[in-house]
Amino acid sequence: MIQNVATYFVYPMLSLALILGFVRLVKGPTLPDRIVAFDIIASASAGVIVTAAIVMDRPVLLDVASVWAIISFLGVIALAYYIEKWRGQP
Amino acid sequence: MIEVITALLLIVGSFFMVVAALGIIRMPDLLLRMSCSTKAGTISLGALLLALAIYFWEFGIAARAAATICFVLLTAPIASHRIGRIAYLVRVPLWRGTIKDELQDVYPPDACSPFGQVCVIPSMDGAETGLEERE
Known part of the structure; x- marks a missing residue:
């Protein structure tokens, strides 16, 4: 049952979320929009990893998801710091 | 029973993820988009980790999942506040339906450049800055 739910609902929905986030990443008019798109792409891919841990019955993948969350947080902070210290031509 | 609860939590988590991504696409303004992405991080990822x-x-x-949930709950507002503050300081255009701007008179015009930076939005070459027109 978990297999069917994951295959026919959870994976397609998360893939749709990834695609929509990627559209905003390409389209976003300013750099902060792209940072927000990066944030939601990181959340959706962490959700894919957690779902894969349930479907494949490998709880080790939870460690991957938690490290993924930490790395995405650091990426967002680094990009915001980059905007703050940015100097140059618009 | 455990399978039913797990499936329900998985469905709730993925549904909220899609709703948040739709908000990322449809919302007219950076700050409104940011509210959507924070919900995705907390509610959706929290539900998926709880399912696991x-x-x-x-x-x-369960301890590792709870630690990850706590980490996400702690860091999502920090990242969101960081992006929102710097986006406001570099004058990312607000939605023109914005009614109230409480910070309008709080920051001086050169608040984003205490060390001499340029108060502009970094943009990639050829990308248009500013919002697309919406009704």
């Missing part, structure tokens, strides 16, 4: 903790039902895995 209930499905395996062991102490070590």
Whole structure:
């Protein structure tokens, strides 16, 4: 049952979320929009990893998801710091 | 029983993820988009991790899942505040339906450049800055 739910609902929905986030990443008019798109792409891919841990019955993948969350947080902070210290031509 | 609860939590988590991604696409403004992405991080990822903790039902895995949920709950507002503050300081255009701007008179015009930076939005070459027109 978990297999069917994951295959026919959870994976397609998360893939749709990834695609929509990627559209905003390409389209976003300013750099902060792209940072927000990066944030939601990181959340959706962490959700894919957690779902894969349930479907494949490998709880080790939870460690991957938690490290993924930490790395995405650091990426967002680094990009915001980059905007703050940015100097140059618009 | 455990399978039913796990499936329900998985469905709730993925549904909220899609709703948040739709908000990322449809919302007219950076700050409104940012509110959507924070919900995705907390509610959706929290539901998925809770599903994992209930499905395996062991102490070590549940502890790690709870630690990850706590980490996400702690860091999502920090990242969001960081982006929102710097976006406001570099004058990312607000939605023209914005009614109230409480910070309008709080920051001086050169608040984003205490060390001499340029108060502009970094943009990639050829990308248009500013919002697309919406009704």
